[in-house]
Amino acid sequence: MAKSSSRPAYRCTECGWETVRWVGRCGECQVWGSVVEAGAPKLTKIAAARPTSKAVPISQVSADAAARTLTGVGELDRVLGDGLVPGAVVLLAGEPGVGKSTLLLEVAARWAKAGRTTLYVTGEESAAQVRLRAGRTDAVADDLYLAAENDLGTVLGHIEEVGPSLMVLDSVQTIGAAEADGSPGGVTQVREVTGALVRVAKRRGMAVIIVGHVTKDGAIAGPRMLEHLVDVVLAFDGDRHSGFRMVRATKNRFGPADEVGCFEMSETGIVEVSDPSGLFTSRHDEPVPGTCITVTMEGRRPLLAELQALVAPSSLQSPRRTMHGVDPGRLAMVLAVLERRAGIALHHRDVYVSTVGGAKVTDPSADLAAAIAVASATVNERVTVGTDSAPRYVAIGEIGLAGELRRVPGTDRRLAEAARLGFSDAIVPAESRRASDRMPKIVSGLRVHTVSTIGQALRALDLMRRPAPPEPSADRSGPIPIR
Known part of the structure; x- marks a missing residue:
C-alpha cells in the first residue's frame, strides 16, 4: 500500500x-x-535583498580592525597565535576539575589589569564564590565585572550595559534561552546560545571565551555544530593526580592549530610553564637499568619524556602487561617486535612500563626508547653508548613490524632540544641522515648515532650480548639460593 x-x-x-x-x-x-x-519540506522562493554594505575588493579591506591583543598569559597567547582577535569566539573544553575556570579567571583579570573592560559571566557558581577564588589567586581588578546569570537575554543585557572588549562565559551548558525549546544544556539550547553570542561578538568586535563541558568519552558535549560556529576550539587536559596541564588547539581560524601551551596547578592558582622538559624526567646519580629518555613533539614544541620499564618473572599463565602514560596497543606491538626480531624472550615475564611526571606519550617516536628501556630491564643492566660508561642519551625513532626504524618528523628540532639540555648522545634512525643531508654527526656537542633496525640499536647499546638474569627455581619446597 x-x-x-x-x-x-x-x-x-x-x-x-x-x-x-x-x-x-x-x-x-x-x-x-x-x-x-x-x-514535508516547503520550497519557497527567496527574494533578493538589498545589501546593507557594498562588497569591495579584498585588497582594499583594512586589517587594522583585526589586530591581535595579548591576553597577558603567554602560554595561552602561544596557542591562540599571539593573542585574541577582536570578534573571535573561543571554545575551551575540558574535564571537570582540570582548571578551566581558574585559567579563564586569570585571563580575565590580566585583561582587565591592562585597562580593558572585561565581563565574567558565571552560570555554575555564585558571584561570592568567584570573588573568593579571585582573592586566592590575586585575580581582582577594577575593570573586571562579574555577573552570575543563567538566562541568555539577561547576559546580552549585561553586555550592552558594560560594553566589554572581552567576555568569559562559564559555561555554555548552564545558560538557557527562553525562545528555544528544551532545557539548558540540550542540543537546541546550546546551539541557540552559541549562535547569539557569535552574532553579538561579530557585531561589537568583542572577543568571547566560552567554557564547554566534555562527555565521558572526552568529546565536547553538545551538538557538533557548536565547534563549527566558533572560531577557535581549545582542549584543556591533564592528569588529575598531577599538577601539569596542557592547552591544545584543535581548530584555529586565526593561527596555528598544532600549538600547545603548558601550565601547572599550584596553591595560588595556575602558573605558566615556559620550559616543561624537566617535568617529565628524573635525576639519577648513576644510570639505572630499565630507563630511557626520548624527545616527543607536542604541537611544535619538543618535550623530553622518560620511559621506565620493569621486567620480572611471572608466575601467571598470562603474564601481566601494565602501562601508564603510554599507548597499550603500541607498546604491545613493540614487545612483539622485541621478541620476534631481537630475540628477547618476554612471553613468560611481567612487563611494567610507565612515564615520569604523569606524561602521556602517544608519539610513535617513543617506540625506540620503550624498546631500549624494556631490553635494559630484561638483562638488568644499565645502558652504555660507545666508550662512555655513564652517558646522557636520548633515543628517537618509530619501530616497524619488520624491526626497521623509521624516520620521524622534526628530528632536527628534537636533537637541538636534547643538545640544549646537555645530553651527550642521541640514537636516531639511519633514514634521518639520508633524508637530511645537513644533519652532522655532532649537533652542538651532541653525538648522533644512526641505526637501521632495532637489532642494530640493541647491539650498539650492548644489550643483545648480555644474558638475561636467571629465573627463580620453580621448586617451592626448599629455600631459593641467593646469588
Whole structure:
C-alpha cells in the first residue's frame, strides 16, 4: 500500500538525516536527541535583498580592525597565535576539575589589569564564590565585572550595559534561552546560545571565551555544530593526580592549530610553564637499568619524556602487561617486535612500563626508547653508548613490524632540544641522515648515532650480548639460593 504523503517525517537537526519514525539517536551523525518531527519540506522562493554594505575588493579591506591583543598569559597567547582577535569566539573544553575556570579567571583579570573592560559571566557558581577564588589567586581588578546569570537575554543585557572588549562565559551548558525549546544544556539550547553570542561578538568586535563541558568519552558535549560556529576550539587536559596541564588547539581560524601551551596547578592558582622538559624526567646519580629518555613533539614544541620499564618473572599463565602514560596497543606491538626480531624472550615475564611526571606519550617516536628501556630491564643492566660508561642519551625513532626504524618528523628540532639540555648522545634512525643531508654527526656537542633496525640499536647499546638474569627455581619446597 502506498504511504500517505501527509505522514509526518522525522529529521536530524544536526545533519538532516530523515526517518519515518522517531529514534533517540541519529543514524548518520550518531548524535543523541537530535531527531525531531518535521513536516514535508516547503520550497519557497527567496527574494533578493538589498545589501546593507557594498562588497569591495579584498585588497582594499583594512586589517587594522583585526589586530591581535595579548591576553597577558603567554602560554595561552602561544596557542591562540599571539593573542585574541577582536570578534573571535573561543571554545575551551575540558574535564571537570582540570582548571578551566581558574585559567579563564586569570585571563580575565590580566585583561582587565591592562585597562580593558572585561565581563565574567558565571552560570555554575555564585558571584561570592568567584570573588573568593579571585582573592586566592590575586585575580581582582577594577575593570573586571562579574555577573552570575543563567538566562541568555539577561547576559546580552549585561553586555550592552558594560560594553566589554572581552567576555568569559562559564559555561555554555548552564545558560538557557527562553525562545528555544528544551532545557539548558540540550542540543537546541546550546546551539541557540552559541549562535547569539557569535552574532553579538561579530557585531561589537568583542572577543568571547566560552567554557564547554566534555562527555565521558572526552568529546565536547553538545551538538557538533557548536565547534563549527566558533572560531577557535581549545582542549584543556591533564592528569588529575598531577599538577601539569596542557592547552591544545584543535581548530584555529586565526593561527596555528598544532600549538600547545603548558601550565601547572599550584596553591595560588595556575602558573605558566615556559620550559616543561624537566617535568617529565628524573635525576639519577648513576644510570639505572630499565630507563630511557626520548624527545616527543607536542604541537611544535619538543618535550623530553622518560620511559621506565620493569621486567620480572611471572608466575601467571598470562603474564601481566601494565602501562601508564603510554599507548597499550603500541607498546604491545613493540614487545612483539622485541621478541620476534631481537630475540628477547618476554612471553613468560611481567612487563611494567610507565612515564615520569604523569606524561602521556602517544608519539610513535617513543617506540625506540620503550624498546631500549624494556631490553635494559630484561638483562638488568644499565645502558652504555660507545666508550662512555655513564652517558646522557636520548633515543628517537618509530619501530616497524619488520624491526626497521623509521624516520620521524622534526628530528632536527628534537636533537637541538636534547643538545640544549646537555645530553651527550642521541640514537636516531639511519633514514634521518639520508633524508637530511645537513644533519652532522655532532649537533652542538651532541653525538648522533644512526641505526637501521632495532637489532642494530640493541647491539650498539650492548644489550643483545648480555644474558638475561636467571629465573627463580620453580621448586617451592626448599629455600631459593641467593646469588
